[in-house]
Amino acid sequence: METLKTAIVEGDDRLAASQAGEALASGLDPLDVLNRGIVPGIQRAGELWQTNQYFLPDVVLSAEAFKAAMKSVEPRLKERQRASVAKRVVIGVVKGDMHDLGKGLVGAMLTAAGFEVTDLGIDVPLEKFVEAARSLKPDILGLGAYMTTTMLQMKRVIAELDQQGLHNGLKVMVGGVPTSQEFADEVGADAWGKDAMDTVRKAQTLAGG
Amino acid sequence: MTNPTLEMIHGLLYGYGLRVGRLGGLGRFFAAMLGDHGDTIPFIGPQIHDHAMTVAQVPARQYYFDAELLVNVQMAVERWYGFDTYTIIPDAYNFEVEALGAKMIYSDIAMPTVDTNVPLIKEPADLDRLGPLAPSKGRIPMGVEVARLITQKISGPLAVGFFCSPFSLICQAMGYPKAVRALKRDRGFAEELFFYAENEAIFPYARAQYQAGVKQTIGADAWACFPNLTPELIDEWVVPSAKRLLEKGKKELGMTIMAGQAAADYCEEDPDKFDKEIMFRCWSTARKTFLLDVAFSGMGRTQDWNMAWLQEFAVQSGKSGRKIPIFASLNGRFMRDSSPQQVVNKIREWINIMGRDGRLLTFIANVPADTPPVNIHAAVQAVHTLGHYPIAADLASVKFQIPTFQPFDEWLRGQPEADVIFKAREKREASTYVLA
Numbered sequence: 326m327e328t329l330k331t332a333i334v335e336g337d338d339r340l341a342a343s344q345a346g347e348a349l350a351s352g353l354d355p356l357d358v359l360n361r362g363i364v365p366g367i368q369r370a371g372e373l374w375q376t377n378q379y380f381l382p383d384v385v386l387s388a389e390a391f392k393a394a395m396k397s398v399e400p401r402l403k404e405r406q407r408a409s410v411a412k413r414v415v416i417g418v419v420k421g422d423m424h425d426l427g428k429g430l431v432g433a434m435l436t437a438a439g440f441e442v443t444d445l446g447i448d449v450p451l452e453k454f455v456e457a458a459r460s461l462k463p464d465i466l467g468l469g470a471y472m473t474t475t476m477l478q479m480k481r482v483i484a485e486l487d488q489q490g491l492h493n494g495l496k497v498m499v500g501g502v503p504t505s506q507e508f509a510d511e512v513g514a515d516a517w518g519k520d521a522m523d524t525v526r527k528a529q530t531l532a533g534g
Numbered sequence: 535m536t537n538p539t540l541e542m543i544h545g546l547l548y549g550y551g552l553r554v555g556r557l558g559g560l561g562r563f564f565a566a567m568l569g570d571h572g573d574t575i576p577f578i579g580p581q582i583h584d585h586a587m588t589v590a591q592v593p594a595r596q597y598y599f600d601a602e603l604l605v606n607v608q609m610a611v612e613r614w615y616g617f618d619t620y621t622i623i624p625d626a627y628n629f630e631v632e633a634l635g636a637k638m639i640y641s642d643i644a645m646p647t648v649d650t651n652v653p654l655i656k657e658p659a660d661l662d663r664l665g666p667l668a669p670s671k672g673r674i675p676m677g678v679e680v681a682r683l684i685t686q687k688i689s690g691p692l693a694v695g696f697f698c699s700p701f702s703l704i705c706q707a708m709g710y711p712k713a714v715r716a717l718k719r720d721r722g723f724a725e726e727l728f729f730y731a732e733n734e735a736i737f738p739y740a741r742a743q744y745q746a747g748v749k750q751t752i753g754a755d756a757w758a759c760f761p762n763l764t765p766e767l768i769d770e771w772v773v774p775s776a777k778r779l780l781e782k783g784k785k786e787l788g789m790t791i792m793a794g795q796a797a798a799d800y801c802e803e804d805p806d807k808f809d810k811e812i813m814f815r816c817w818s819t820a821r822k823t824f825l826l827d828v829a830f831s832g833m834g835r836t837q838d839w840n841m842a843w844l845q846e847f848a849v850q851s852g853k854s855g856r857k858i859p860i861f862a863s864l865n866g867r868f869m870r871d872s873s874p875q876q877v878v879n880k881i882r883e884w885i886n887i888m889g890r891d892g893r894l895l896t897f898i899a900n901v902p903a904d905t906p907p908v909n910i911h912a913a914v915q916a917v918h919t920l921g922h923y924p925i926a927a928d929l930a931s932v933k934f935q936i937p938t939f940q941p942f943d944e945w946l947r948g949q950p951e952a953d954v955i956f957k958a959r960e961k962r963e964a965s966t967y968v969l970a
Contacts, residue, residue, distance in 0.1 A: 375807070377809050380761040381762050382718055382764070382767065386711075386718065422644075423651065424647075424650075425650070426709070426710050473866070474641075474643050475644050477904065503866070503867060505870075505871050520804070
């Protein structure tokens with residue numbers, strides 16, 4: 326597990342994938358692989374980021390290694406999550422916007438924190454968010470935007486959720502470079518994710534509340 | 535803005551102590567850049583294409599495809615706000631990759647965007663497949679025409695074309711994670727990518743601009759900001775690449791090609807992580823890509839910075855007790871989300887720290903589409919009022935009222951850009967524009 330953790334911290338995706346695969350093949354419980362190898366690895370990368378020892382290139386490589394390791398672990402975990410009470414998050418980048426770097430990091434960090442994440446992708450139309458809120462019944466809906474023009478779509482999505490009565494039990498988070506707490510308040514979001522780590526912290530608070 | 539050469543000379547003389555007359559915007563710029571100061575601190579034109587489109591209420595599908603409309607809209611909106619210099623730029627990051635065949639998304643309300651989920655470049659073989667950029671493809675002819683119009687309408691030393699700098703172009707072509715992976719894990723591939731970007735993509739575009747009469751062109755490089763790249767990675771990859779392009783432009787075209795602009799811009803978002811030592815390293819690295827030596831803040835969260843650090847850096851980097859000029863940027867989100875009074879208070883604070891000894895220029899780093907116009911009018915007038923030399927000993931005692939201003943449409947009537955803008959509106963598709 327220590328090698329797996331180190332591979333993720335150091336952003337070695339090939340080693341991370343092989344270590345995760347070997348751990349599962351040796352009969353280890355996927356939850357153990359996640360909690361003892363993968364999560365400590367991505368958390369350590371996050372800590373190094375927080376203390377200015379890691380910068381975005383390092384974090385991105387760690388996230389890539391995290392994803393590589395999760396490829397083999399995730400299907401096994403999903404079966405377990407279905408039977409458990411994992412909190413559900415649906416994330417996506419709003420219509421007209423193709424930037425998905427931040428969303429990818431947020432998705433990885435939320436998964437590592439134990440959320441069941443459904444990623445709707447990029448350039449997601451309003452109707453698809455509404456449909457996902459209705460059919461998947463997530464605890465949290467995360468909207469990303471990375472341009473000052475496309476961020477205005479967030480307001481429309483939230484207004485539509487309100488109108489259709491889907492915002493009652495559902496918490497909506499917004500994030501992305503041009504967003505801010507003031508903007509989140511203005512569009513009626515329940516929280517603003519400043520970055521991936523902040524998003525996880527606030528998602529945990531929202532899901533627990 | 536009249537004769538740019540005369541304005542420049544006036545500014546230079548004023549900056550060096552011959553303080554006669556009232557300066558024009560370009561004069562203020564040169565007085566602050568090359569002398570000590572002008573009659574007031576200049577407010578230079580920002581990157582404003584999204585916001586200008588919103589103010590002018592023209593459709594994105596026309597604005598981002600019609601050189602004349604784009605240039606007219608930005609010139610009109612920038613003059614309405616009273617900026618001292620023009621900055622005319624479209625969605626500069628998209629032109630080369632779009633012409634090379636990248637999958638794009640076009641929208642009624644926003645600029646064209648590259649879909650990096652369908653990357654143009656995945657592996658080295660893709661570089662051979664792509665071949666050199668053809669200046670007739672995509673919106674390259676429009677980009678060339680924008681550069682030509684800028685050169686014709688603005689003229690002078692601030693008339694520049696634009697392109698996407700190599701690292702940002704690589705990110706646009708393959709996605710940031712893959713680009714970073716190449717830099718850190720696959721040096722050979724990274725070198726091929728930079729070679730391709732410089733020689734096969736950017737240079738043909740620059741040459742087409744040169745053939746249209748453009749003498750200098752600037753390459754935006756926001757993907758190479760910090761913390762996207764560390765100062766060490768920028769020194770290793772971005773700075774040498776910018777030097778190569780500059781030399782190639784001079785040698786083969788007699789043209790100035792300035793790549794790496796805004797590389798090493800300190801864009802840490804979390805105030806708890808602001809680090810003076812890293813900031814100084816970033817600013818030092820950024821100086822290597824500018825033709826003029828400046829201490830530069832860009833897209834960062836400057837409203838929470840300790841601006842005494844930027845002043846200290848500028849003084850420390852200067853010679854003979856004279857600081858290098860400071861380009862101080864008001865953060866776009868700060869401009870959008872603040873009240874006019876908060877904007878004015880911030881400007882008062884900054885002038886107190888950085889303006890007293892001159893050599894300060896201000897601007898907004900990329901104006902968000904829905905920024906309230908009153909905030910921008912207030913910012914420009916506050917800089918011109920509070921930043922009037924000699925700076926008042928007690929800036930708090932200088933009265934400043936939030937300005938009223940003529941609505942854009944009223945102001946536009948009778949302006950040279952009116953016809954082009956009003957005609958474009960007639961073709962407007964059903965879209966919603968948000969103007970605070």
